[in-house]
Amino acid sequence: MSKSTLKYIGKRLLISLVTLFVILVVLFLIVKLLPGSPINNERLSETQRAAIEARYGLDQPILTQFVNYVKNMLTGDFGVSYNMYKDMPVASLVGSAAKISFMYGLSAVIIGGVLGTLLGVFAALHKNTIWDTLATVISVIGVSVPSFVFAMMILILFASKLHIFPTQYSSMNPIGSSIMPVMALSVGVIANVARFTRTEMVSVMNSEYMTLAKAKGLDSKTLIFKHALRNALIPVVTILGPILVNLMTGTMVVEKICGVPGLGKLLINSILSNDVNIILACSFLYAAMYIVMMLIIDVSYGIIDPRIRLGKEDS
Amino acid sequence: MDANLKNIEFLPDDFEFVGDKQDISIDVVAPAKPAWKEAIGIFSQNKGAVIGLIMIIIIVLLAIFAPILSSWEFDDLNTSLQSISPNLEHWFGTDTNGRDLWVRLWTGARISLFIAVCAVFIDVIVGTTYGLISGYFGGMVDSVMQRIQEIINSIPTLVVLTLLLMVMKSSLTTIVFALSLTEWIGMSRIVRAQVLKVKEEEFVLASRTLGAKSFFIIFKEILPNIYSQMIIMIMMSIPNAIFYEAYLSFVGLGLPVPNASLGTLINDGFESFLVYPYMMLIPAVVLSVLMLSFNLFGDGLRDALDPTMKEM
Amino acid sequence: MKKLKALIVMCLAAAMLVGCGSGSVANDTYVFSSELDIKNLDSSDADDGMSFNAMHACIDGLMGLDEEGNITGAIAEKYDVSGDQKTYTFYLRENANWANGDPVTADDFIYAWQRILKNNGNYAYMLGSDAASIKGVDEILAKMGSQKELTDDDFANMGVTAKDDKTLVVELTKPVSYFDELMTFPCYYPINQKFCEEKGDQYAKNADNVLSNGAFIMTDWQPGKQATFEKNDNYWNADAVKIQNLVMNLVQDPQTAATSFGNGETDFAPINSELVDQYKNDESYVSFNEGYLFYLEINEKNTDLANNKIRQAISMAIDRDDLANNILKDGSKAAAGFVPRELSVSPTGSDFRDDAGNYDVTTYNLQKAQQLFAEGLKEIGKDSITVRLTYGTDESPMDQMAEYLQNALTKLDGFNVEMVATTKQDRIYNKMANGDFDIACTRWGPDYGDPTTYLNLLLDGNSNNYGKYYSEDYEEVMAKVSTEADATTRWQYMIDAEKIIMEDLPNIPVFEKGTSALENQKVSGLVHRPVGVPYTFTYVEKAE
DSSP: OOHHHHHHHHHHHHHHHHHHHHHHHHHHHHHHTSSSOSOOOTTOOHHHHHHHHHHTTTTSOHHHHHHHHHHHHHTTOOOBOSSSSTTOBHHHHHHHHHHHHHHHHHHHHHHHHHHHHHHHHHHHHTTTSHHHHHHHHHHHHHHHSOHHHHHHHHIIIIIIIIOOSOOSOOTTSTTHHHHHHHHHHHHHHHHHHHHHHHHHHHHHHTSHHHHHHHHTTOOHHHIIIIIIHHHHHGGGHHHHHHHHHHHHHHHHHHHHHTTOOSHHHHHHHHHHTTOHHHHHHHHHHHHHHHHHHHHHHHHHHHHHOTHHHHHHTTO | OHHHHHHOOOOGGGGSOOTTSSOSOOOOOOOOOOHHHHHHHHHHHOHHHHHHHHHHHHHHHHHHHHHHHSSSOTTOOOGGGTTOOSOSSSTTOBOTTOOBHHHHHHHHHHHHHHHHHHHHHHIIIIIHHHHHHHHHHOHHHHHHHHHHHHHHHHSOHHHHHHHHHHHHOSSHHHHHHHHHHHTHHHHHHHHHHHHHHHTTSHHHHHHHHTTOOHHHIIIIIIHHHHHHHHHHHHHHHHHHHHHHHHHHHHTTOSOOTTOOOHHHHHHHHHHTTTTOHHHHHHHHHHHHHHHHHHHHHHHHHHHHHOGGGTTO | OHHHHHHHHHHHHHHHHHHTOOOOOOTTEEEEEOSSOOOOOOTTTOOSHHHHHHHHHHOOOSEEEOTTSOEEESSEEEEEEOTTSOEEEEEEOTTOBOTTSOBOOHHHHHHHHHHHHHTTOTTHHHHTTTTTOBTTHHHHHHHHHTTOOOOHHHHHTSSEEEEETTEEEEEBSSOOTTHHHHTTSGGGOOOOHHHHHHHGGGTTSSGGGOOOOSSEEEEEEETTTEEEEEEOTTOTTGGGOOOSEEEEEOSOOHHHHHHHHHTTSOSEEEEOHHHHHHHTTSTTEEEEEEEEEEEEEEOTTOTTTTSHHHHHHHHHTOOHHHIIIIIIOSSOEEOOSSSOTTSOBOTTSOBHHHHHOOOGGGSOOHHHHHHHHHHHHHHHTOSOEEEEEEEETTSTTHHHHHHHHHHHHTTSTTEEEEEEEEOHHHIIIIIITTTOOSEEEEEEOOSSSSTHHHHGGGSTTOTTOTTOOOOHHHHHHHHHHHHOOOHHHHHHHHHHHHHHHHHHOSEEEEEEEEEEEEEOTTEEOOEEOSSSSSEEOTTOEEOO
16 A cells, blocks of 8 residues: 555544544534433422432533543443433443444345346346336336335335235344345345446446457456456445445334334434433444445545545545 | 458449549538527436426426315314225325325425425525635635535434434424535535636636626626536435435424324324325325436436536 | 346245244243333332333232232231321231342332432332321431431431331321322332342343342343243242243334234234224224323413413313224223323222212313303403414324314314424423423323322422412312321312312313223233233233
């Protein structure tokens, strides 16, 4: 790796860290400046409430609270839940929820990536035929229709009509109940990847080195998978960003539909019950994941194509 | 090689001297067409885009007129008319409170379209201004503005929206305000990039040399030259805005009852989709069609206005 | 292309295999699905029904329920009441033990109750004169209120003593007619001091840190997903426990729960209003009274609503039966007064609601409402009023109720409603606590089976009296209620008290919440109660 690449990575890393810190400050302020008490129990008297707040250190100046929060956070302690699960450590609650969301997201990316690529290649190879049109229509629909609508459609089809998959999360059957939400989530990924792969494939197939490879007499299988696809897939990295963002949005909604006890559902429930520590930890985790993903994408793309580093500044 | 040779056919005049028997090249001058006419030409050849446009027009017309023309009210509870499947009297059936879903759906579509219009204004006003200032003035201003923009952009939109609703409580104004905090970013980026490109062009330099002030240059020289990118961006942000409203309503942070939006209708229908699938299916289909139409229309517009951006 | 097809086929085949891993539940296992979550297993501050269910599955209090749902001795084999009804002596069962082998002693109760006070817990009031009226507790509460340090002397003066390991004596400041019933409430459960202190902060935070003395032992608890229990063979009443395993599926969507019920994967599934249409004729369909009263709280500071005729008009404009039977459909009933049905029984065994009767203002009469409203408007000199209706969108079925009310109230000419949608948290702690509301949709669940659990809400200075209602007559009657020793006279005072508030209408009762569910017909013995612990699993039995 060249010196300039390292410098670039270092700079991006620094910016990400600063951004993350600013986000933490903003989130903390939003959550702390909310009117009312974070302790949610109508049966408490004022003095009892004050006593509980004092026990959690909520009576201290906001700066002290923030310093303490950051200190604890660095040791992996995100505080305790105030309302949803009284006094349970937030780190373990958020951790187990994030594990599920993460698994779903990852499965959707893998399944969507593979199927999307195949669909894209298929469309590109049958360019301007009815198959191509069909693939394009599928991908346009996949891109436009929100994932929660898909989740609902699949739910109606598979749950109420066919009774094939469990539609809602069940801890007795975690793998079976993951099929439906992962299916719903991967539709968007398939569509995005297919659309992009097709375009790239078409332009690669028309390039001169492909003509050369063809001229060398390579059989079509090697031609497509060794030469064309490889080159076509590199730029797919660029759309990973938007895809992952869509997925994060998607998981939040699909989790609600399929009753998955994941991060999105935890965040929504914590907002509804005003459980500040869970809100903080969930939103921070979301932001952190997003930033880390962006960092990885930017850096890997910077390595693949050094010109990006200059261009990135302007676009 | 031999095989190829065999395939070559010779024409009778192949070995004749050409000389000046015929014009080797003829300059065909294409008739000058205004840019917008050409754009319309390209656009109307794009079937998807035309279908999208027609669908949008139909939905807008229905949203405007359907509630007016119907004899039912969107918030008229009537427990004797509960959960009637679609029929001639109630075209889309009634909900669990006995309200006509045809009227509720199109009243809800109004909200979604209103939010789409708001998204356009936000894009144009906030995004464009931000991008213009950042790109035009450059230097320190640009650096600071870009860092701020990067930070806002690093918080996932949904987290911003959800947190905001916690502070502000659910209402249409809140949703619009929430969108105005995040939706402008894409626009400001495009505008800034375009400004950076255009401001170095010679016609801007000429204008400046003639003594034009920044204000004049921005509005008279730069803006007219980047409008096509702006329109494309606007079309792209509309489906997003519609989706975010639906999402917020769906997680229960949307409009207060008895108002309806496509999102709240889907959410209400979801409660009973096993018993009455139509309550959820119809608004979900309309929402999808609306988003699909805007996407198709936006794609077509992009190809027509700026073919270089194709498949970006 | 063949490869692609093969891949898709493989994926689908794999999916089906995984998908079809379900079957019916074993005969010695009872699966209970709930929309709610277990939030807290610490008996001294858990405050929601599902946590109560889980806690009571593992822990018995002094008193419990028999198969019919009647109050009976649990850890206490029997108890004596002194002649002045101010001293209770509980004799604990010799064979009542904790799962770690320790006997359940009188000190375990004293420790648990003092722990509530020492932690300044939310149930402190339940020990004082608001409920149990234990001697010395009011003094401790007063000291805590003025933020003074509590001393050992304060606790020594508390009216709970262990005569010996198995005898607990409780002294009260006044007769509490419902004291035995109160002892079934989770906050009075015993806690094993050694175990609790050993676990420290982590006490009751996971399945391993809950010590059982009851029918079941908790084996696993995953918040938001599932809790599992197995039979406690050392339970004093182990013979009565017929099932080996108890599974609670948490945060289940009603539609899913209904589907899994159809597949035989669960024995009990809550369903919502929308599903009732589909299942109401099903043999498995059951509905319970949940004990919650949903009502409208009126801000006394609002000058328009201060007019009594306008309040009566509001109350009479609501078709409570229509709301309960056609919108909610879950077994909810129209409220007839501020004290719900099935809450409390008189000394002669009749329900409070039957004795107090129905009030005209709770009967739907739009014509009369319109007339009263017109008169009211004239009295305040206005043509129309605009009123904010505050409700939480996260408190189902509060939104259905608000939606119905908006429609019902705007039928009165000149009545405009502005909907204020918010969260429960914001509704109570910001809007209501700061008096920033006109009419708020709110609800209250009983802490114990006595009308005062509702009537106390409207006393001057009660922290839940957000509307700031004050009536001298009411204070006077309620003072008599609190001191009267004769149960029959006290009963009559409570009826009088309700009459006052049903005339003044500081709160307008709307409906009593019901719950509908699907229950496996092979199962018997699930005990339901609208007050305190909703479900008792001890006697659940499954026929072959």
